[in-house]
Amino acid sequence: MWKLPDPMLAASVSDPALPDGWAAEVKWDGWRALLSWDSGRLVLLSRRGTDLAPSFPELRSGAVQLPDATALDGELVVWESGRLAFERLQGRLQRRGAGAALLAEQWPAHFVTGAHAGS
Template sequence: MTWTLPEPMLAAPVSDPTLPPGWATEPKWDGFRARLSVDAGRVVLRSRRGTEMLPAFPEIEAGAAQLPDATALDGVM
């Protein structure tokens, strides 16, 4: 099965930090926003703008290779 990563959810400033019931938030610390996918044993790590990041983080490839196929993660590292 071939698939593409979904677009990342981007942070947006708000005037009132009160969250509606059932919502959650997390702080954005310094780091890199990245999307990771594993498909047919191939690990892909890209910035939110699409830049390939795996050469800079080889340890992530080793760890992500243990994830099941059709895995997609979006987060800050």
């Protein structure tokens, strides 16, 4: 059975200069997550394996545009007044159904990805 890979985590470095052939990723102020879309099924997991999909129903509308068998490593973020609002993510895990839908309307979450380091 196919399984999502472990998420990549940020690591500090002593020298911000990147070696030739490497890329860097922005450190977003959000929650690291894995997203999978396959055969009409959205899987959204925290880096510890918690099912986040019921808490973020707004992400389904974007996921339906992905090809089947897509897996993404990224970050859940919420924007408010032109800035990232980490505090708007707090409390989302306890919301399901109508409560989650209400928060999704007030402060929708976005799934962002970036380039991964590699040679």
